[in-house]
Amino acid sequence: MDTEADAFESRAGDKTKTHAGGLTFHEGTIAGRRVAWVVSGTGIERGRRACRLLIDGHRPRLIVSAGFAGALSEGVERGQVVTAGRALRTDSDPIDLAPAVATAALPHLTVVTVDHVICTPTDKRALAAATGADLVDMETWGVARVAHDAGLECVGLRVVSDSVAEDLPNEMAELVQPQSSMRRFGAALRAIGRRPRAAVDMWRLWENAVVDARTLAAALERLIGALPGGPP
Numbered sequence: 001m002d003t004e005a006d007a008f009e010s011r012a013g014d015k016t017k018t019h020a021g022g023l024t025f026h027e028g029t030i031a032g033r034r035v036a037w038v039v040s041g042t043g044i045e046r047g048r049r050a051c052r053l054l055i056d057g058h059r060p061r062l063i064v065s066a067g068f069a070g071a072l073s074e075g076v077e078r079g080q081v082v083t084a085g086r087a088l089r090t091d092s093d094p095i096d097l098a099p100a101v102a103t104a105a106l107p108h109l110t111v112v113t114v115d116h117v118i119c120t121p122t123d124k125r126a127l128a129a130a131t132g133a134d135l136v137d138m139e140t141w142g143v144a145r146v147a148h149d150a151g152l153e154c155v156g157l158r159v160v161s162d163s164v165a166e167d168l169p170n171e172m173a174e175l176v177q178p179q180s181s182m183r184r185f186g187a188a189l190r191a192i193g194r195r196p197r198a199a200v201d202m203w204r205l206w207e208n209a210v211v212d213a214r215t216l217a218a219a220l221e222r223l224i225g226a227l228p229g230g231p232p
Contacts, residue, residue: 084156
């Protein structure tokens with residue numbers, strides 16, 4: 001989502017944009033290297049499509065699936081930077097993701113990619129028991145599948161946005177859908193009208209997301225700077 005990418009974009013220099021397939025593709029310089037990135041939106045199919053277009057248009061050497069993920073195990077803390085060493089899908093084969101020099105000291109965890117937001121601690125623990133995963137998100141497996149099919153390594157880099165014990169507002173499912181800022185604002189107003197406490201919950205999530213996005217941007221810059229081969 002844009003919230004996940006904004007802090008990273010602010011670190012890039014010499015930026016350009018192109019448009020294809022209804023998405024905006026960015027290029028810029030980070031840590032002396034030329035990089036390209038795209039905000040896919042939530043969901044496995046959007047992640048797959050964005051990755052295919054990125055590969056077709058930019059011919060990258062490496063794919064990084066970056067963003068937020070929810071914790072499924074007690075030892076994974078909110079705000080922690082982690083790497084996904086393996087991506088699961090309940091109806092498909094697992095995919096091993098590539099290690100990276102800059103992530104060697106980070107926890108290498110298993111992420112399961114699902115089709116909807118997992119909101120309650122009960123549901124999170126049930127998903128962990130069913131899959132053995134430590135994290136949950138909605139894109140990594142799809143991005144990794146496209147990268148592997150293209151013969152490219154894929155690194156999974158995530159910031160933990162919610163702990164296993166944390167309840168997420170039920171309104172999250174609607175708010176994370178791809179939509180204009182005006183439509184998202186309207187969805188937020190409707191949620192507050194139905195449940196006034198939602199205003200406090202959404203404000204807290206937004207504050208956390210701003211901090212988490214900065215953490216993610218710093219981790220991505222370290223990863224890019226540590227890639228072998230020097231500036232392309």
